[in-house]
Amino acid sequence: MVSLARKNLLTDIPRFLVAQAGIMFAVSLVTLQTGIFNGFTRSTAQLIYNSNADIWVASDTLVQSELTLPIPLSHVIDARQVEGVERAEPLIFSGALWRPRRGEITRVKVIGFDPNGQLFTPINLIDGNVSALKNPYTIIVDATNQDSLNVQKIGDRVDVNSLPARLVGLTKRNSSIVSNAFMFTSLETANAFLTSGQTSQVYCKLPSGSQELSCTNTYSSTVESEAPSEVPPTPNRLVASDLITYILIKAEPGQNLQELKQRLQAKLPNTIAYTREEFINKNQTFWQQRTGIGFILGLGAVVGIIVGVIIVGQILYSSVSDHLKEFGTLKAIGASDWVIYSVIIEQSLWMAVFGYLPGMALCYGVATWTSATQGILILITPGSAIAVFGITLAMCIGSAIFAIQKVTRLDPAMVFKA
Numbered sequence: 001m002v003s004l005a006r007k008n009l010l011t012d013i014p015r016f017l018v019a020q021a022g023i024m025f026a027v028s029l030v031t032l033q034t035g036i037f038n039g040f041t042r043s044t045a046q047l048i049y050n051s052n053a054d055i056w057v058a059s060d061t062l063v064q065s066e067l068t069l070p071i072p073l074s075h076v077i078d079a080r081q082v083e084g085v086e087r088a089e090p091l092i093f094s095g096a097l098w099r100p101r102r103g104e105i106t107r108v109k110v111i112g113f114d115p116n117g118q119l120f121t122p123i124n125l126i127d128g129n130v131s132a133l134k135n136p137y138t139i140i141v142d143a144t145n146q147d148s149l150n151v152q153k154i155g156d157r158v159d160v161n162s163l164p165a166r167l168v169g170l171t172k173r174n175s176s177i178v179s180n181a182f183m184f185t186s187l188e189t190a191n192a193f194l195t196s197g198q199t200s201q202v203y204c205k206l207p208s209g210s211q212e213l214s215c216t217n218t219y220s221s222t223v224e225s226e227a228p229s230e231v232p233p234t235p236n237r238l239v240a241s242d243l244i245t246y247i248l249i250k251a252e253p254g255q256n257l258q259e260l261k262q263r264l265q266a267k268l269p270n271t272i273a274y275t276r277e278e279f280i281n282k283n284q285t286f287w288q289q290r291t292g293i294g295f296i297l298g299l300g301a302v303v304g305i306i307v308g309v310i311i312v313g314q315i316l317y318s319s320v321s322d323h324l325k326e327f328g329t330l331k332a333i334g335a336s337d338w339v340i341y342s343v344i345i346e347q348s349l350w351m352a353v354f355g356y357l358p359g360m361a362l363c364y365g366v367a368t369w370t371s372a373t374q375g376i377l378i379l380i381t382p383g384s385a386i387a388v389f390g391i392t393l394a395m396c397i398g399s400a401i402f403a404i405q406k407v408t409r410l411d412p413a414m415v416f417k418a
Contacts, residue, residue, distance in 0.1 A: 019315045023355025024362070026308030026395065031363040031380060031388050033304035037297040038384060039177070039377035044287045045280040046176040047093065047111070051120045053248035054257060056279045057264055060272040064286040065093070065279075066109075066179060070243035075268045077240065079247050082267050084260045087250035089117045090238070092190045094245060095180065099159040103150035108141075108160070108183040112190025112244075119248040122184045128154055128169025133186045136234050140169035144374060145181040161196045163232055165189075173371055178287060191242055192235035249273075305391060312355075313399035316348055320404075341404055348400035352392045360385060 042049075047065055048056070057079065062068035079088040092112030099105050113120040115133045122130065122140055132138055139160070141149060151158065156167045160183070175182060185193070238244075247268075251260055261273040274282060287293060320327070327340055360380075367378035 019319065019351065020354050020358075022311050022315050023351055023392075023396075024359040026311040027356050027359030027388065027392055028363050028366075029304040030301070030308050030391055031360060031385075032366065032378060033297075033301040034384060034388065035363065035367060035378040035380045037301050038379035038381070040293065040297055041284050041288060042379055043176040043377050044178050045283045046174065046179070046182075048276060048280050048283070050111075050123050050174070051091075051248055051276075052250075053089075053119045053276065054251040055249035055261060055264065055273050055275055057247035057249060057268060057271050057273045058245065060270050062272060064283050068245065070094075070245055071247070071268075071271060072240065073238050073242045073244050074240035075271065076244070076247050078267055079249060079264060082260070082263050084252050084255040084263065085249055086252045087118060089114055089119045089248045090187060090244040091120055091246040091248055092187060092194070092244050094190075094194055096161050096183070096193050098149060098181075098183070099161075100150035101156075101158065106148060107180045108149070109180045110160070110190050110193055111182055111184050112187045113184070115186055119250055122169070122171045122174060122182075124172040124174055126170055126172045130169070132168040133184070133189070135168070136186075137163060137165050137189055137192070137232070138168040138185065139165045139189075140171060140184040141167065142174045142182060143170045143172055144175055144372075146170075149181060160193045163193055163196045165193070173377065177376060178293070187238055187244075188235040191238055192232075247271075305395075308391070309395045309398065312351070312395045313402055316344075316351065316396065316399040317402060319347065320344060344404055345397060345400045348396040349393070352389075352396040356389055356392045360388070 045065070057071075057075070059069040059071050073090055076088050076090045079085055090113075092110065094110050095107055096110045097105060098108045115130050125140070126143060128140060130140070133140065141151065146152065149158070151167050154167055154169070158165050158167070165185075169184075171182075171184075249260070249264065251257060257275050261275070264273045265271055288295075288298070327343075330340055330343075363378075363380060367380055370376050370378055
């Protein structure tokens with residue numbers, strides 16, 4: 001009976017290839033939709049994946065990683081005195097205006113950290129060195145954002161708010177779908193950028209013979225000159241009253257993290273502490289459940305599965321209809337219904353395998369290309385690949401059961417009709 005299932009599939013090779021292309025499309029649709037959803041979910045916590053801190057401390061007003069109030073740097077000193085804390089480091093995470101020498105202005109997320117620290121560092125660094133951030137007004141961005149930020153190579157200069165900056169490094173796959181481009185720098189430089197503001201002066205004059213003022217704004221979104229901006233003074237070291245966004249905590253070995261969280265919150269007023277996993281879950285839950293983005297992407301994944309079932313069902317039902325006389329012959333010579341059913345189910349399993357393998361290969365290629373060129377993560381993990389294979393088998397077997405209904409009502413006498 002196995003050879004009969006194969007024969008049904010391979011009798012008409014062009015028809016078989018068209019059918020498998022349909023199943024491959026269904027597999028690709030389900031895989032890419034679920035991969036986009038998984039990639040979106042992971043990217044909402046991209047900042048956290050750059051750190052190996054055990055606990056994140058933030059203002060108790062925190063809603064998600066990009067929506068919180070600052071806390072004073074003095075809290076870092078206090079946190080280091082809490083029992084069970086091995087190391088505590090500050091982190092700045094805030095928005096700023098990016099002003100390239102040519103091109104349009106845009107917004108970036110300034111991430112200030114200690115280049116000599118141990119709890120935070122940009123992941124996937126492909127060019128440059130983190131130690132270069134020890135020099136004032138130096139920055140690192142992700143390579144996939146080079147076009148949108150109008151920078152081409154190491155050494156390029158831009159303005160961030162009203163201060164100059166020099167590119168000293170590039171990372172890879174270090175961006176978030178829900179955030180502006182990440183810009184890594186030192187704590188001192190980040191503080192200087194964020195406190196510099198966006199200077200603008202307006203000069204007005206009344207031309208002779210005119211009743212209207214003529215005004216000129218010295219701030220421009222496009223700077224045509226390639227000459228470097230005037231070098232500002234070296235950024236000041238942070239003091240206790242300066243504001244930061246997070247405190248990264250490394251716990252002592254064997255420390256109970258839940259108990260350490262409670263001690264930190266008791267010591268640091270108006271703060272809340274999260275373990276790494278809790279903070280990741282909080283961000284992902286916010287974007288999945290409290291925004292329309294998570295709902296739309298989740299709906300897309302469900303629609304992909306439904307469309308896949310319909311495509312596979314049509315293909316398999318058509319295949320069974322084309323071989324009704326063969327199935328009628330089997331019934332006429334005494335084959336049981338279960339024998340015929342096994343042929344159809346066997347056929348559906350072969351279709352699932354032949355459609356899944358090229359479909360998954362195509363999806364991995366698309367995901368790799370998208371990540372490398374657009375910085376958008378389509379996350380296809382081994383677990384999700386296995387889950388999609390299970391969905392493909394369920395789609396094909398479910399469609400086979402639907403097609404079996406036609407054979408169940410088949411009259412063997414049709415074989416003898418002219």
